Amino acid sequence: MIGLQNDHRRHPADRETGLLPLINVVFLLLAFYLIAGQLSPSAPFAVTPPEQDGTALETPVRTIIHIAGDGSVAIDGERLEADAIQRSIAAIEGQGAAPVRLVADAEADAARVVSILAQLRDRGVEAVDLVTRQP
Amino acid sequence: MGAGPRITPQPPPRHALIRLTPLIDVIFILLIFFMLASTLESREQISVGVAPPAGAGPTTADTVRVSLEPDAVVVDGRRVTASAMMSAVAAAVRDRNARIIHLQPQAGVSLQTTLQALERMRGLDVEVSLLEGGGEG
Numbered sequence: 502m503i504g505l506q507n508d509h510r511r512h513p514a515d516r517e518t519g520l521l522p523l524i525n526v527v528f529l530l531l532a533f534y535l536i537a538g539q540l541s542p543s544a545p546f547a548v549t550p551p552e553q554d555g556t557a558l559e560t561p562v563r564t565i566i567h568i569a570g571d572g573s574v575a576i577d578g579e580r581l582e583a584d585a586i587q588r589s590i591a592a593i594e595g596q597g598a599a600p601v602r603l604v605a606d607a608e609a610d611a612a613r614v615v616s617i618l619a620q621l622r623d624r625g626v627e628a629v630d631l632v633t634r635q636p
Numbered sequence: 637m638g639a640g641p642r643i644t645p646q647p648p649p650r651h652a653l654i655r656l657t658p659l660i661d662v663i664f665i666l667l668i669f670f671m672l673a674s675t676l677e678s679r680e681q682i683s684v685g686v687a688p689p690a691g692a693g694p695t696t697a698d699t700v701r702v703s704l705e706p707d708a709v710v711v712d713g714r715r716v717t718a719s720a721m722m723s724a725v726a727a728a729v730r731d732r733n734a735r736i737i738h739l740q741p742q743a744g745v746s747l748q749t750t751l752q753a754l755e756r757m758r759g760l761d762v763e764v765s766l767l768e769g770g771g772e773g
Binding site: 517520521523524527528530531534535537538539540541550551552553554555556557558559600602603605606607608609610611612614615616618619621622628629630631632633634635 | 655656657659660663664666667670671673674675676677678679680681682683684686688689704740741742743744745746747748749750751752755766767768
């Protein structure tokens, strides 16, 4: 009886040892995505940053501002109307020394982007990082 | 004979310590989470500075103002074509011994175009700042 129970218990374990190579591969994939992937609030619209060589993305950031090709603005993943943008930018002030990250579409109106940058500067935000994509 | 079977059941705890199947379940869920939530596209960053509004800052003789328009470029008030921009800017910087360039994109100019101009002007070994204003402000 006991011998049978023993066999019964051993069988699932033997089957599981066959899963070890699978777990190895899955662990490797998991480690790859952990290291290579970047987690950040995503924009509520499609944004394709301009092509330009730059430096590696800095973390942490204080706030992420997205600007779409049509001029829509989202702050920390939340789409905002024109009057709410200024209020939200005003709220950024004094939240710490980390830079503000600006993710703007390559086709966005540069004058619009500069006006957002100017508003940030007026609120005392000195460090703004503009996200680009490798050419 | 009676003692033998009592000893043999001892190995099983070794197997029962961690069951692999729930572990794999959790790892798969983590894997799927990171695959969906992370972006693998390589992103980089450049730092951009905005000049103080005209009049407030030191817009003196060592500053060259370049205004980008959809179909032309105005370098220190002189209108040139987009292809002649760099030579005009380089000449202006050399003539006036300028250290600062204020780049002012007008409405209708894309960010890509502006950044390309910005990077090329940074190659002239001068400080390049963006300047608000022009068409829509």
